[in-house]
Amino acid sequence: MRVPVPATIPPLTDLGRVHLVGIGGAGISGIARVMLARGLTVSGSDGADSPTLQALRDRGATVHVGHDAAHLGDLGADDTLVVSTAIHDDNPEYAEAVRRGLRVLPRSAALASVMGDRRVVAVAGTHGKTTTTSLLTVALQAAGAGPSYAIGGDLAATGVNADVGPGELFVAEADESDGAFLVYDVHAAIVTNVDADHLDQWGTPEAYAAAFDEFADGIDPDGFLVCCVDDPGAARLAERARAAGRRVVTVSAADDSALEGVTLWAPGDHYRADALAALAAGEELGFARADLLRGIASYTGTRRRMEAKGEAGGVRVYDSYAHHPTEIDGDLQSARVLAGEGRLLVAFQPHLVSRTRIFGAAMGEALGAADEVVVLDLYLAREAADPAVTSALVAEAVPLxxxxxxRASLATAAATLVERARPGDLVLTLGAGTVTQVGPEVLSLLGGLPDGPASGLADG
Incomplete structure (x- = not known):
């Protein structure tokens, strides 16, 4: 659902009680955490129960499973409804909020509201936002900055995706998929890359790139922009921003000295570039390199970003969020290093009809770097099914x-992988949807971990 951003975003103190529809999503749950930490009365609903919902209950939120107008309780005109982009127009809670005259905000405006009294450092880009936001957060924590933060995934070290710190900085993952990153008042920013995606929202690659220009134009005049010039789109953005008088800092994974011997949590040039961008931003903010590097070295990952799920029967299992051809390529490079002498088996779940229509063949080509591939049924998320767009577009393009x-369903994917796996192999599950459930099932079938629910799926 595309809820319009109000002309004036209310401050946190004016939101009243807040009900969040889709509260279990990766972005919305972080906003809820910050609101709870700032003393707001928070309620919400989601389609299915999860550890994320229970964690919010433990922090004081009233959280319902399923959507019903009755979940709004006695909320009135001084209170606020926040709506995830994954919620449909016919949602009964949204309809009831409109009937009552509640203030209704999209998640972008809600995040802008909770960040309004802090100095915002926003991390944008087609790929790597979550990892880079996480790295910058832990680096600033190590440097004593005490930042608040909102990330699109849970930090492995803490198990949470958002928190309020005592410092003046707020580090935020800035999502371009629905234009959310254009809503924030930003002091400084990182752009990891500009690689056309979300064309259901933007229409053309040119319009997508232009949105990043608009984002860069919104940075405070006394702020700065960090760009990774290994990516052509980000390199062009850096040139345009510098020509417009912006303070621009560039980084490249080819820089062999900047990380000074730090061993990162995972291999891969794209992860190295993320770490370099976080380091550069921290230094531009005035913090000591040694402290920032100590934080980067301590980083143990973020949930669903090359996350080790376990090992059973001599088979290691990893899970990652990659859902775009460039991301698939990067994570398969990392996984190949991790696999060593073993084979690499990949289960991929295409995400969104629109993305699969445009990039399905390229996804298949990228998957060809694996030894064996299992392609799951398409994960629809916020879009309606199209009989002409199925996972076959991906599977038929895999050059193996x-x-x-x-090809497999979500229900049969784990068994299909186990039939093919042998000791020494590495299994990698990829995608932005429910494929994250497959890794634990593989381990269970191999005699490892028990089955358990997954949580924290993206907001559409």
Whole structure:
């Protein structure tokens, strides 16, 4: 659902009681955490229960499973409804809020409201936002900055995706998918890359790139922009921003000295570039390199970003959020290093009809770097099904022999992987949807971890 951003975003103190529809999502749950930490009365609903919902209950939120107008209780005109982009127009809680005259905000405006009294450092880009936001957060924590933060995934070290710190900085993952990153008042920013995506929102690659220009134009005049010039789109953005008089700092994964021997949590040039961008931003903010590097070295990852799920039967299992051809390529490079002498088996779940229509063949090509591939059914998220767009667009483009490519449902994917796996292999599950459930099922079938629910799926 595309709820319009109000002309004036209310401050946190004016939101009253807040009900968040889709509160279990990666972005919305972080906003809820910050609101609870700032003393607001918070309620919400989501389609299914999860550890994320229970964690919010433990922090004081009233959280319902399922959507019903009755969940709004006695909220009135001085209170606020926040709506995830994953929620449909016919949602009964949204309809009831409109009937009552409640203030209704999209998640972008809600995040802007909770950040309004802090100095915002926003991390944008097509790929790597969550990892870079996480790295910058832990680096600033190590440097004593005490930042508040909102990330699109849970930090492995803390198990949370957002918190309020005592310092003046607020580090935020800035999502371009629905234009949310254009809503924030930003002191400084990182752009990891500009690689066309979300064309259901932007229409053309040119319009998508222009949105990043608008984002850069909104940075405070006394702030700065960090860009990774390994990516052509980000390099062009840096040139345009510098020509417009912006203070621009560039980084490249080819810089062999900047991380000074720090061993990162995962291999891969894209992760190295994320760490370099976080380091550069921290230094531009005035913090000591040694302290920032100590934080980066301590980083143990973020949930669903090359996350080790366990090992059973001699098979290691990892899970990652990659859902775009560039992201698939990067994570398969990292996984190949981690696999060592073993084979790499990948289960991929295409995400969104619109993305699969445009990039399905490229996704398949990227998956060809694996030894065996299992392609799951398409995860629809916020879009309606299209009979002409299925996971076959991906599977048929994988450049591997036919006996090394399979299609499976979510229910059969784990068994399909286990049939193919042997000791020494690495299994990687990829995608932005429910594929994250497959890794634990693989481990269970191999005699490892028990089955358990997944949580923290993206907001659409």
């Amino acid at each position: 022999p036919a006996d090394r490519v399979a």
